[in-house]
Amino acid sequence: QYGYDVKCQVIGEKGIAELPDMPKLEMHQAGKIYHEIDHDWTYRxxxxxxxxxxxxxxxxxxxxxxxxxxAWDGLIAAVTADNAIKSQSSQQAIKIELPEQPQLYQSK
Structure with missing residues (x-):
């Protein structure tokens, strides 16, 4: 019931990368500042x-x-995200190791 809102922030040692909010009409009314949240993905x-x-x-x-x-790219993203969490928990660099790439995903 909240709406479709996308937030992404990557926090690193030397800075932060963040997806921008979509431009919206900002309302100043009745002592509040607000804007509407989209109800689905189509606007963004x-x-x-x-x-x-x-x-x-x-x-x-x-x-x-x-x-x-x-799907192989998706696996790489998932393994990378898992290792980022492990690195954050352990406070150590974690080497990303991938399984052998199946023939299906190898260049022709």
Whole structure:
């Protein structure tokens, strides 16, 4: 019931990287400052989804492999995130070690 709100912040030793908020009309009224939260993803991501879908269609029409991320890329992201949590807990650098890449994800 809150809405669709995206927040992402990466805090490092030398600084912080943060996704920006989407531009919104900010209201100053009755002693408060506020703005509405979107109810779904379409406002923030509609153009990105359209571009991604068109890229997929273009590659399919040309008998080409899709150019977007694969399940292997998702595994790498998950392993990296797990290691970031381990590093934070242990206060030590953690080497990212991946399993052998299956043939399915290797370049042709």
């Amino acid at each position: 991501f509609a153009e990105a989804y359209q571009l991604e879908m068109q890229d997929f269609i273009d590659h399919a029409q040309n008998n080409e492999d899709p150019a977007g991320p694969t």
